[in-house]
Amino acid sequence: MARYRAGLGMRHVAVVTAAGMCAVACGGTTPLDGTSAMLTTPSAAVLATGAGVTGDGSRSVTRDVVTFTLANGTFKFTSRRGELAGTYGGLVTAPTPGRPTIAMTLQVTRGSDELAGATGTLVGEGSGGFTTGGDFKLKLTGDVRTTAEPLGSTVHATVAGEATLPPTCSANNRRISRLRGEGTIPTLGRFAMEFDSEILETNCF
Secondary structure: OOOOEOOOOOOOEEEOOOOOOOOOOOOOOOOOOOOOOEEOOOOOOOOEOOEEEOOOOEEEOOEEEEEEEEEEEEEEEEEOOEEEEEEEEEEEEEEEOOOOEEEEEEEEEEEOHHHOOOEEEEEEEEEEOOOOOEEEEEEEEEEEEOOOOOOOEEEEEEEEEEEEOOOOOOOOOOOEEEEEEEEEEOOOEEEEEEEEEEEOOEEOO
């Protein structure tokens, strides 16, 4: 399995881990991982046209945009201080041509060890192969409260890693988007992350 990188910082700690970004195509029907699963077009294509001068005339550019919903997601961040875990969802916008982007919201619902009693909300945005597999990068910000720090700590993190689509399907017969990464936080040591969610606009056969 490829190595992945991620990061999560507490108390205004900014963490940036290096990872390559890749351009991914996500349009209409796409076979993945050699399986018979299929991505179905989730919404009507949005056509954007623009004119540009090319020597002796003008040209029109057509762009297709489809969206995919990541739902019923669960996540976990693990460090030597303990774990943060919860649920998440997101919307992936995939233009052709172009790189897919994501907007997501994470609800922190529990923590362990020094992070016991954790609650809070993180919002994220990024780009990568969330619905096709490949590199991804996320920026997460928000506030997390714990039993030890009930007034809360601010989180700023850049998470980079690899998205895969495992051959197994969800209980709802949908493909799974699996994000994995790990990184180093100066005051916390290594921090690993695991994200799993369903891609609503898919079917497994």
